[in-house]
Amino acid sequence: MDKKNIAVLFGGQSSEHEVSLVSASTIISNINKEKYNVIPIGITKKGKWLTYDGDVENIKNGSWEKDGIPAVISPDATQKCIIKINEGKAEIIPVDIVFPVLHGAWGEDGTIQGLLELAQIPYVGCGVLASAVSMDKYYTKIIAEDFGITQARYIYVFEEEMPQIDKILDFSEKNLGYPVFVKPANAGSSVGITKAKDRESLIKAIDLALKHDRKVLIEEAIVGRELECAVLGDKENVIASSVGEIIAGAEFYDYDAKYNNDDSRTIVNTELPEGKKEELQELAKKVFKAVDGSGLARVDFFMEEGTNRIIFNEINTMPGFTPISMYPMLMENSGIAIKDLIEKMIDIALNKKASVKFREEV
Ligand SMILES: Nc1ncnc2c1ncn2[C@@H]1O[C@H](COP(=O)(O)OP(=O)(O)OP(=O)(O)O)[C@@H](O)[C@H]1O
Ligand SMILES: [Mg+2]
Numbered sequence: 001m002d003k004k005n006i007a008v009l010f011g012g013q014s015s016e017h018e019v020s021l022v023s024a025s026t027i028i029s030n031i032n033k034e035k036y037n038v039i040p041i042g043i044t045k046k047g048k049w050l051t052y053d054g055d056v057e058n059i060k061n062g063s064w065e066k067d068g069i070p071a072v073i074s075p076d077a078t079q080k081c082i083i084k085i086n087e088g089k090a091e092i093i094p095v096d097i098v099f100p101v102l103h104g105a106w107g108e109d110g111t112i113q114g115l116l117e118l119a120q121i122p123y124v125g126c127g128v129l130a131s132a133v134s135m136d137k138y139y140t141k142i143i144a145e146d147f148g149i150t151q152a153r154y155i156y157v158f159e160e161e162m163p164q165i166d167k168i169l170d171f172s173e174k175n176l177g178y179p180v181f182v183k184p185a186n187a188g189s190s191v192g193i194t195k196a197k198d199r200e201s202l203i204k205a206i207d208l209a210l211k212h213d214r215k216v217l218i219e220e221a222i223v224g225r226e227l228e229c230a231v232l233g234d235k236e237n238v239i240a241s242s243v244g245e246i247i248a249g250a251e252f253y254d255y256d257a258k259y260n261n262d263d264s265r266t267i268v269n270t271e272l273p274e275g276k277k278e279e280l281q282e283l284a285k286k287v288f289k290a291v292d293g294s295g296l297a298r299v300d301f302f303m304e305e306g307t308n309r310i311i312f313n314e315i316n317t318m319p320g321f322t323p324i325s326m327y328p329m330l331m332e333n334s335g336i337a338i339k340d341l342i343e344k345m346i347d348i349a350l351n352k353k354a355s356v357k358f359r360e361e362v
Helices: 017-030 063-067 111-119 128-135 137-146 159-176 199-210 256-257 277-290 328-333 339-351
Strands: 005-010 035-041 049-051 069-073 081-086 089-094 095-098 153-159 182-183 193-197 217-222 225-234 238-245 265-267 294-304 310-316
Touching: 005 017, 017 035, 017 339, 049 310, 069 111, 095 111, 095 339, 111 128, 128 137, 128 294, 128 310, 137 217, 137 277, 137 310, 153 159, 159 199, 159 217, 182 199, 193 199, 199 217, 225 277, 225 310, 225 328, 225 339, 238 277, 277 294, 277 310, 294 328, 294 339, 328 339
Parallel strands: 005 035, 005 095
Antiparallel strands: 035 049, 049 069, 069 081, 081 089, 153 217, 182 193, 182 217, 225 238, 225 294, 238 265, 294 310
């Protein structure tokens, strides 16, 4: 059997560049090399594309950049190729599938997915719409609401509404009270998120969030446990993993609690009251379907203290694959070890029809 060429994209221009380097190392190390030729392509923080086929360790520590050779994926659908520019000469490398192991903006938000749709190259993970909607917390809310999925009550603020900020603050205080969570619509790794406890800190929190996006959400604070579920599949064949729990070593799971605080921990397959695991799994699949998800996603919830209500928080369409990441741990706990998981994600991508039909099939 001929080996297929798989391009693994890593790095990227977002604030989660470094997380992607570690995630991609996991993916590259665990792809079945008997079936696939791996072509790693890194994207620098500035947005330069370089192929790098040296030691995977050098991807993790960032030193790959100095040995990379310029290479891009062509948008030309008749070519389906990587164009590598080596010492002034163009080399064409055919590509069968792409695994965009990119987190955050310009990677998890539909942009790369758009390029790959245009090129008609199959790729792992969600399509353009699911990626874009899931990256934007405001649009995720609108879709979830429409599908009757329980979530924290919220209001939104657009940058252009700031001249009427007093009205917004009054409305927020009346409807949500304090404390509230203030978030930029497009965020990741808790960047720009604040828990505001009074009017003064709410104003500051909105200003901070507006530095990251022109759309901001103010949400009621949920008191409860933070739970996560991994989904894998496409259309009617989606499976949901066991349920994981995040225990933040700080007041909430902010950037520092996520990456620097040793008191933060995660529990895979956490203890839950009777029936809650199944409820959460069904909800995770429902959210995935609501955003038109495909391939994989990690869906995050709260379980409210006292009522045990399950409240949807957010969906991540390219969750982390670092050694401490919840997605691969939950899948492994559910019986799908990393090598097998990667194989399945690739198979799903190869077997799905592109969300825009290939022209010859129309
Ligand atoms: N409404 C809320 N009530 C209580 N805690 C909240 C609420 N919203 C967010 N948090 C806390 O803030 C953290 C970050 O929020 P959220 O998950 O929405 O942002 P994120 O930056 O997208 O995170 P990720 O890196 O998972 O994409 C949550 O993990 C949780 O600890
Ligand atoms: Mg989160």
